[in-house]
Ligand SMILES: Nc1nc2c(ncn2[C@@H]2O[C@H](COP(=O)(O)OP(=O)(O)O)[C@@H](O)[C@H]2O)c(=O)[nH]1
């Protein structure tokens with residue numbers, strides 16, 4: 120049997136490679152309207168006929184075979200069969216943006232020069248038309264000497280034709296000459312590309328470009344930043360306002376189910392495990408699903424419209440003051456979802472020092488795992504009222520916490536740039552994609568994937584840590600009159616930690632939650648839920664966690680806890696990915712150290728300031 | 736450097752928004768290697784049509800410029816390396 124044929128999808132950033140890859144394989148690779156979405160190679164199975172398949176690989180976008188950044192280097196290695204990807208592809212699918220031919224053809228010429236069997240997908244035909252361009256696939260095919268298929272990846276147009284063309288190309292025998300790489304320089308190629316583009320473009324009707332008009336408003340020196348601020352503000356308001364009905368319903372459901380189980384099961388350790396561990400712990404985390412999804416809905420819409428790059432444009436000057444590369448903006452934004460993909464996305468940054476700085480501050484962007492912790496404490500301690508003009512106080516506090524992370528990141532970056540990672544950080548060069556309507560399908564898939572990730576975490580790592588904590592907090596059994604949690608193993612461990620964190624206003628329960636929260640931040644919520652459920656053995660029914668909290672913590676303690684969570688390194692995966700991307704333990708160790716230091720100081724300052732204002 | 740001194744050329748960072756121009760000369764030597772590569776990748780080259788579209792809100796930095804058919808954002812410091820000839824207004 121011959122090995123499965125290998126077909127690579129290559130082209131400029133934002134040409135629609137991933138969208139085509141998804142359409143061809145049925146995969147769900149992330150697609151977004153900005154350069155730098157794909158930073159790794161991804162493989163999928165391409166069906167060619169009845170029982171015939173090929174392996175299709177989606178690659179990071181690149182401008183040329185001369186790699187400018189680590190993600191482009193991956194593309195080069197794959198198409199040239201270098202390094203760990205020794206196997207040369209059997210065919211290449213080059214994806215071109217039809218509305219941007221002059222530029223995209225340059226890399227295409229370079230790729231065709233490799234001598235591999237090649238098919239060109241002339242994608243984004245709809246956008247070219249919107250710009251008044253009429254492009255001829257035949258003429259392009261004549262000029263390039265390879266088949267050219269017109270496609271609109273997002274409407275699945277031309278997909279079957281492309282599949283057929285790939286099949287034919289793979290079937291016709293041809294020698295593959297091992298890639299040596301063309302020697303022509305970029306400017307020569309660029310000129311040839313422009314000539315070919317002129318020939319392939321049949322007509323061009325001048326139209327008032329939508330993108331230009333929208334940018335006139337969204338990038339306006341005064342209105343632009345105001346719109347950005349309003350937008351961010353609206354997002355945080357919505358996280359509380361819109362999530363309330365579904366979150367309340369979910370919480371009601373969890374409580375009702377827990378009470379039913381409590382009433383049904385006979386007393387004993389199993390009942391305690393299920394009621395105090397599962398419902399009070401994991402249940403407490405799951406109720407934050409609506410809030411996380413609302414946050415993601417906004418992020419996904421901003422990503423798929425092309426607004427993200429505009430936000431980077433507006434913020435660049437401020438970032439440059441902190442010595443950050445403008446390309447850092449998108450990795451940092453991704454870190455609001457989770458620092459792990461954010462740190463991976465730094466591969467689009469060419470300068471190693473800029474990249475390192477960005478990796479080190481990525482954990483300061485408030486990731487979605489912190490949202491349940493923030494939301495819980497805010498709901499318990501911050502009154503749900505407006506501060507005028509319909510602005511909710513709770514949303515305002517949440518906005519403040521996110522802002523604290525961002526400001527912290529800018530300050531840290533400035534200091535890093537003056538000390539451990541000296542450098543200029545003087546570069547911001549980025550393609551600005553055209554505006555698009557959000558692709559409903561991509562947004563829906565993005566939300567679905569996020570929900571699955573969240574629930575899977577709840578069902579695995581959060582569940583496991585919670586059960587362990589429940590066991591540690593349940594045994595040994597307390598003597599009558601003694602407090603269960605205090606008497607337990609967990610209680611003794613917590614007393615040890617408490618010595619260190621007492622000066623910053625943390626009580627025993629928080630001490631208990633800090634350690635398991637290293638596994639996943641949401642565990643802090645689960646841990647507190649479980650501990651209070653065990654403590655409250657004799658109370659009637661399951662009160663909501665917020666009610667229990669509000670009765671036990673002072674406002675100063677609650678605020679200090681929030682401040683801690685803004686900065687504290689609390690996630691093993693982030694440490695692991697930092698180790699991988701920086702090739703060693705030095706930088707992850709540094710990161711953990713500096714984050715703990717800031718968290719401790721910030722929580723301390725918050726606590727003592729609050730106490731001074733009589734909130735202790 | 737002769738072209739750069741011609742009276743009818745100016746640096747891209749001095750080009751007014753909305754004025755069409757074409758690139759007359761690029762001083763690659765004052766750009767870092769990586770930055771020069773990226774500009775070439777975006778299609779910066781002598782003779783290419785160029786226009787400043789938008790300016791950043793703080794210190795009029797960065798610039799959004801249209802090169803050929805593509806819109807790219809670059810910082811003012813890099814735009815200074817690009818000499819342009821405005822088309823007769
Ligand atoms: N209008 C239109 N948009 C497309 C087409 N193909 C892809 N897109 C959009 O273009 C953006 C970039 O697509 P993506 O697949 O992430 O590009 P990649 O960087 O090449 O992988 C996304 O917003 C897609 O939804 C197309 O044929 N027409």
Ligand SMILES: [Mg+2]
Pocket residue numbers: 136137138149150156157178179180
């Ligand atoms: Mg992609």
